[in-house]
Amino acid sequence: MNDYIVAAEQGYYMDPALAPAACGPLQHWHRDEPPSLPPDDRARGTPIRVYVNHGRWIAECPGCRGAQYASRTDRRFYCVDCLNAWNAGAWARTLWPDDASLAVIEDLLCRRHVENRHWLPSESLAALELENHLHPQALVVAAGSGAIRLPGIF
Numbered sequence: 001m002n003d004y005i006v007a008a009e010q011g012y013y014m015d016p017a018l019a020p021a022a023c024g025p026l027q028h029w030h031r032d033e034p035p036s037l038p039p040d041d042r043a044r045g046t047p048i049r050v051y052v053n054h055g056r057w058i059a060e061c062p063g064c065r066g067a068q069y070a071s072r073t074d075r076r077f078y079c080v081d082c083l084n085a086w087n088a089g090a091w092a093r094t095l096w097p098d099d100a101s102l103a104v105i106e107d108l109l110c111r112r113h114v115e116n117r118h119w120l121p122s123e124s125l126a127a128l129e130l131e132n133h134l135h136p137q138a139l140v141v142a143a144g145s146g147a148i149r150l151p152g153i154f
């Protein structure tokens, strides 16, 4: 079991010759035409908020709902399914929680079994902590020690 939330850097082979956000689209290319990326490396348009699903940081295409691992280090998104048609074919920026919130989100989620590691941008840190408290069966249990005790408000 991972003690971190998987992003593109862990979920994809990172070709050092490629920008991290390019690795996902190029590894998942399933179109008839040869793989290609937007000629302009800059991101524009409406940013995409990343979320956590089953222990993975995900960027989901607002145009077609295609999803990929989100890159922590290259905060851009390009959909292999619709080629970001909704964004005139340009890279889109991904929006992540701020660093402090990200650390808390990952800490709270990693107390859970992978199948229970979910977070949406609309969920507060307090809501995540409350979920952990209300659903102890979803938490990782160390052998012989019972559920991990949560710091904070409980």
Ligand SMILES: [Zn+2]
Pocket: 061, 062, 063, 064, 065, 066, 079, 080, 081, 082, 083, 084, 085
């Ligand atoms: Zn798409």
